Amino acid sequence: MAARKEGECCEDLRRERAKCSFNKEELTYLMDGGKDKTLHRRKIEDIFLADPEFLDPIRPEYMSHEERYNNELRKACHMIRKFNENEDMQQLVGEMEGIRSLMGSGLGVALTKDGNPLALHFVMFLPAILGQGTVEQQGYWMSRAWTGEIIGTYAQTELGHGTFLRGLETTATYDSNTQEFIIHSPTITATKWWPGGLGKTVNYAVVMAQLYTQGKCHGVHPFIVQIRDEETHQSMPGVTVGEIGPRLGMNTNDNGFLRFNQYRIPHTNMLMKHSQVLKDGTYVKPANDKLSYGTMVFVRVAICFDAYRQLQRAVTIATRYSAVRHQSELVPGEPEPQILEYQTQQYKLLPQIATVYGIMFAANDVWNTYNEVTGNISEGNLAYLPELHALSCGLKALSSTDATNGVDVCRLACGGHGYLATSNLPRIYTTTTAAITYEGENTVMWLQVARYLIKSYHDAQKGHRLQQSVSYLTTQSASAHATADLSNTALVAAYKQAVSVMVSNAAAHLQDHISKGAVFEKAWNSCSVYLVKCAQAHARYYTCEKFVDGVNRAELSEGTRTVLLRLCRLYLIYHITINQGDFLRSGALTGGDISSLEKEMADILAALRPDAVSLVDSFDIHDRVLDSSLGSWDGNVYQRLYNEALKSPMNQTDVPQGYYKYLRPLMKANL
Ligand SMILES: CCCCCCCCCCCCCCCCCCCCCC(=O)SCCNC(=O)CCNC(=O)[C@H](O)C(C)(C)COP(=O)(O)OP(=O)(O)OC[C@H]1O[C@@H](n2cnc3c(N)ncnc32)[C@H](O)[C@@H]1OP(=O)(O)O
Ligand SMILES: Cc1cc2nc3c(=O)[nH]c(=O)nc-3n(C[C@H](O)[C@H](O)[C@H](O)COP(=O)(O)OP(=O)(O)OC[C@H]3O[C@@H](n4cnc5c(N)ncnc54)[C@H](O)[C@@H]3O)c2cc1C
Numbered sequence: 001m002a003a004r005k006e007g008e009c010c011e012d013l014r015r016e017r018a019k020c021s022f023n024k025e026e027l028t029y030l031m032d033g034g035k036d037k038t039l040h041r042r043k044i045e046d047i048f049l050a051d052p053e054f055l056d057p058i059r060p061e062y063m064s065h066e067e068r069y070n071n072e073l074r075k076a077c078h079m080i081r082k083f084n085e086n087e088d089m090q091q092l093v094g095e096m097e098g099i100r101s102l103m104g105s106g107l108g109v110a111l112t113k114d115g116n117p118l119a120l121h122f123v124m125f126l127p128a129i130l131g132q133g134t135v136e137q138q139g140y141w142m143s144r145a146w147t148g149e150i151i152g153t154y155a156q157t158e159l160g161h162g163t164f165l166r167g168l169e170t171t172a173t174y175d176s177n178t179q180e181f182i183i184h185s186p187t188i189t190a191t192k193w194w195p196g197g198l199g200k201t202v203n204y205a206v207v208m209a210q211l212y213t214q215g216k217c218h219g220v221h222p223f224i225v226q227i228r229d230e231e232t233h234q235s236m237p238g239v240t241v242g243e244i245g246p247r248l249g250m251n252t253n254d255n256g257f258l259r260f261n262q263y264r265i266p267h268t269n270m271l272m273k274h275s276q277v278l279k280d281g282t283y284v285k286p287a288n289d290k291l292s293y294g295t296m297v298f299v300r301v302a303i304c305f306d307a308y309r310q311l312q313r314a315v316t317i318a319t320r321y322s323a324v325r326h327q328s329e330l331v332p333g334e335p336e337p338q339i340l341e342y343q344t345q346q347y348k349l350l351p352q353i354a355t356v357y358g359i360m361f362a363a364n365d366v367w368n369t370y371n372e373v374t375g376n377i378s379e380g381n382l383a384y385l386p387e388l389h390a391l392s393c394g395l396k397a398l399s400s401t402d403a404t405n406g407v408d409v410c411r412l413a414c415g416g417h418g419y420l421a422t423s424n425l426p427r428i429y430t431t432t433t434a435a436i437t438y439e440g441e442n443t444v445m446w447l448q449v450a451r452y453l454i455k456s457y458h459d460a461q462k463g464h465r466l467q468q469s470v471s472y473l474t475t476q477s478a479s480a481h482a483t484a485d486l487s488n489t490a491l492v493a494a495y496k497q498a499v500s501v502m503v504s505n506a507a508a509h510l511q512d513h514i515s516k517g518a519v520f521e522k523a524w525n526s527c528s529v530y531l532v533k534c535a536q537a538h539a540r541y542y543t544c545e546k547f548v549d550g551v552n553r554a555e556l557s558e559g560t561r562t563v564l565l566r567l568c569r570l571y572l573i574y575h576i577t578i579n580q581g582d583f584l585r586s587g588a589l590t591g592g593d594i595s596s597l598e599k600e601m602a603d604i605l606a607a608l609r610p611d612a613v614s615l616v617d618s619f620d621i622h623d624r625v626l627d628s629s630l631g632s633w634d635g636n637v638y639q640r641l642y643n644e645a646l647k648s649p650m651n652q653t654d655v656p657q658g659y660y661k662y663l664r665p666l667m668k669a670n671l
Contacts, residue, residue, distance in 0.1 A: 010635035012338060013613060016323045020614035022559040027618035030554055031360065038620070045107050047086075049624050053078045054111045061421050062649050065246060068114065072252035073201065075111050076118045080148050109313075110625040114427060115253030118151060120196035123302065125152030128206040128295040131374075132222045132271035141224060145204075150230070152204035153197040154295060155258055160189025163444050165208070165220050165293070170260065172209035172223055172270070176281040179267040183209060183225060185259040194438075198256025199243025203228035205258070206271070206295075213281045221292055222271040227258065238263035249430020288382050290389070294374075297389060299439050300396035301370050304363035307399035308356045310432040311406045314425060315352040316616040317631030318410035318418070322349060323613050324635040325415075340612060346605040348413045352406040353608075353615050354571040357564065359399045361550030362543040366395050387467040390452035394539035397445040400435035407432050417630055417637075422644040424628040447528060449535035454510065457503050469542060472496040473503060486593060486600075488548050491572045494588035495541035498579075501586035502534045537582060544572050563611050570604045573597045 009017070025038075032038040048054060054075050060068050108116060129141045144150045161167040169190035172181045185191055192198070198205060204226055211221040228235055235241045240259040247255065270277055274286035274294075286292065322340040330337045339345050373388040411418040411425040418425045436442050456470040466474055506527055513523030524531070551561070551568045576583055577598055583589040589597075608615070623632045629640040650656060 008634055010324060012324050013320065013633075013635040016610075016613035017617065019610040021611055022563045022614070023557055024614055024618040026556055026560040027564070027615070028620040030556070031619065042620075045622055045625075048079070048082070048107055048111060049622065051078075051082070056113070058649070059421070059647065060113055060252075065251065069117065069200070069252050069254055072112045072114065073117045076116050077148075079108075079111060080118065084147060107625060109431075110622070110627060112252065113627070115196070115250035115431075117197050117201040117252060117254050119253060120153040120198075121145070121151050121202065123299060124154035124295055125202075125204070125206060127298050128154055128222060129224070129271065131294045131298065132206070132273050132292065134272050137268070137271060137273075150204050151197070151202045152206065152224075153195045153202045153256075155192040155195040155198060155205040155225075156208040157192065157194045158189060159191045159193045159257075160187070162194070163441055168208060168210060168220055170207065170209040172207075172211050172221065174211070174213040174267075174277050174281050175264075176279070178264070179279055180264040181223060181267065181270060183207060183223065183260040183263045183265060185261070190259075192256075192258035193244060194255050195258070196250075196253040196255055198227075198241065198258055199254035200256070201254055203230060203233065207258075208292075211270075211277070211283075213277050213283050216283070218275070218283050219289060219292075221275065222295075223265060224269045224271065225263070225265055236263070248433070249427065250434055287380065288385060290385070291377070296439055297392050298370070300392040301363070301366050303435050303439055304359060304366060304395050304399040307403035307432065307435060308359040308363065310428055311352060311359070311403040312356050312616075312619045313621060313626055314407040314410040314428050315349060315356065316619055316621050317423065317425060317626060317628045318413045319349050319353070319612050319616045320632070320635060321414050321417070321630040321637060324637050340609065343602070343605060345413060346609055346612070348409050350567075350570060350605055350608050350612065351574045352410060353612070354567040354574070355402050355406055356619070357550070357567055358543045358547045358571045359395075359402065362395055362546040363399065364550070365546045366391050384467065386452060387469055390449050391469060391542070393440065393445040394449040394535060394542065396435075396439065397442040397449070398536070398539040398543060400432070401442060404429070404433045404436055414630055417641065420629070420641070422629040422641065424626065424631070443532060446532040446535040449538060450506070450528075450531035453503050453534055453538055454507055454531070457507050470538075472500055472541075484593075486596060488569065488572060491576065492541070492545050492548055494576070494583055495537070495544050497588035498582045498586040499534065499537040499541050501588070502530075502537055502582060506530050506534050533582075537579070540575055540579075544575070547571055563608070563615070566604050566608050567615075570601065570608065573601045573604070577601065
């Protein structure tokens with residue numbers, strides 16, 4: 001692939017690449033999950049990127065809201081057709097997981113830039129049918145949805161409630177006479193609001209509604225609801241649907257609103273894998289009433305993968321640019337250095353590269369846990385569901401926050417040019433930050449993790465055995481760190497000790513409030529800032545542990561392992577130094593330890609500096625996927641910036657219309 005070939009680049013990047021101390025391909029294979037997968041990915045990228053149908057006539061930023069939507073919809077539909085029509089492609093991509101990674105954050109973002117109108121169909125509608133439908137329902141709906149005969153979304157959030165699902169107001173009332181559910185939006189705040197693709201694209205939705213049968217409410221349940229006519233695409237009688245208007249980013253996702261007026265759907269349209277309404281209206285309870293939240297758990301895990309891939313793109317752009325950009329003087333009289341020579345610039349970028357790996361190893365682990373736990377659930381074992389919920393909430397919150405902050409650091413690291421749309425950093429940012437809000441706002445996610453930590457802590461106090469990810473809460477050790485051991489194992493132990501002490505402090509604070517007469521929920525709210533910190537420290541510990549395990553287990557040559565170990569070490573130390581209060585207060589580390597680690601971090605930055613460009617090269621991101629004037633393989637930054645500016649529609653004429661209409665009358669007013 002042209003964009004990946006050695007040699008075709010500017011002198012700065014050529015010299016950077018010549019310094020590489022490790023085997024880049026090995027890291028690429030590690031990230032893809034094996035050499036075969038890398039080769040498959042590249043082949044698919046070649047096929048898709050060679051197709052002119054995926055080119056934009058002009059930059060989407062110059063299009064109107066509706067033109068942008070139509071442009072992305074055209075490409076999204078072509079993507080699906082190409083996939084369905086091409087048997088080789090299907091073999092290459094594999095089944096469901098394949099199309100998701102194909103259309104997801106890598107190649108998918110290159111093809112549909114500011115939100116894919118069909119994304120929710122693949123990310124949530126199909127998974128909801130699979131996770132919530134009976135075998136018969138899966139058979140019927142999947143066969144129609146998989147080919148794109150019907151297109152759906154996941155309609156849960158309402159104008160009045162996103163976080164608090166028990167507060168949703170849309171009702172689904174069973175009428176045993178006609179064997180139908182009546183879907184209704186009783187108030188303005190019951191209006192479904194936000195679902196991706198809902199505005200103009202989809203004709204079906206999984207609607208989450210309060211189930212009423214035999215006069216009783218049984219809480220939120222999923223229903224397949226037809227929104228638009230399959231022939232005319234007009235909204236169904238009793239359904240009001242539209243688009244919610246421009247957003248910070250992801251503007252071609254056509255997020256929508258939806259209202260129902262006593263709209264009837266057949267009995268068979270309730271997704272009944274976990275709970276059922278019998279034809280006579282009898283309600284059959286699920287094994288656990290949170291099983292209807294299962295689709296969200298799946299997407300929270302998927303978001304972790306998306307988060308690190310977005311960060312990969314941003315840090316590739318910023319690192320290559322930092323090797324090409326020369327500014328100021330390091331030593332008076334000497335030529336202006338590459339900005340990557342500044343230690344502060346290395347401190348901005350190298351931790352982001354490390355973060356990509358930290359999230360990746362942790363996300364792989366949570367994905368394995370997800371598959372194991374959902375396998376257990378289908379065999380009736382729900383014991384590990386709470387742990388999976390806590391892990392997926394914690395890692396979703398950590399990965400989306402780290403990636404968002406990291407992308408912004410990368411933008412800032414590019415100075416003024418990072419603010420340009422053609423750097424692609426603004427779009428990467430607006431896409432990444434959305435994940436802080438969707439699929440469970442992060443503060444709310446942290447509080448779910450904290451709830452699990454406090455519960456586990458109390459279980460430990462009672463002598464119960466804890467699940468693996470929190471087993472460290474059984475070993476209370478507030479004693480000062482005695483040895484000078486600062487190995488990776490010792491640092492992970494220090495993380496555990498810091499969280500352990502924080503959780504026990506939080507439990508004591510809670511108890512204190514309760515002893516003074518507060519009810520538990522009020523006490524919880526009074527401690528919630530600290531509880532969020534506990535949850536964040538726990539998710540960080542978990543990520544550090546998975547990073548260390550991941551590097552130890554990876555099959556790598558010595559040079560490659562050395563560079564990955566440096567990144568791992570940087571990650572461990574970086575987060576200790578920025579949260580040093582937690583380590584000092586818990587006695588997990590001493591001031592002397594932290595001073596040693598700070599010195600070591602400076603050495604690691606210097607040691608990683610020569611490999612910086614090669615490290616981002618090993619992410620193996622095609623130029624079209626990067627879509628950046630600053631980050632291309634060849635480093636031809638200035639010419640690209642200039643060429644892109646020339647493409648502005650405003651530069652197609654010398655004197656703009658606005659001059660004659662507004663400026664000239666002002667400027668000539670006194671003549
Ligand atoms: C062309 C093809 C293209 C294809 C592209 C393909 C790409 C593919 C690539 C992939 C890229 C991806 C991204 C890109 C796409 C963007 C998509 C954007 C999607 C955005 C979608 C959304 O945005 S969709 C709405 C999400 N909206 C929430 O996310 C609400 C949060 N709000 C709650 O989730 C609940 O409201 C909340 C707080 C838990 C409290 O729920 P609650 O009040 O009922 O419960 P309580 O707090 O009382 O808790 C009572 C007990 O339940 C326990 N528990 C609670 N939940 C549990 C659970 N799930 N499992 C087990 N246990 C659970 C808890 O731990 C307690 O346990 P205990 O009692 O033992 O302590
Ligand atoms: C780009 C995008 C795409 C989306 N796609 C979909 C979709 O496809 N389908 C869908 O159904 N929804 C979708 N959503 C909606 C999304 O899931 C919700 O916006 C999200 O769950 C947050 O809910 P909310 O907007 O009601 O925020 P709120 O809950 O009102 O949050 C506002 C503030 O209150 C705080 N807060 C709320 N509750 C608590 C609490 N218990 N404790 C402490 N603080 C609290 C939050 O931390 C936050 O700071 C999307 C949203 C976005 C931005």
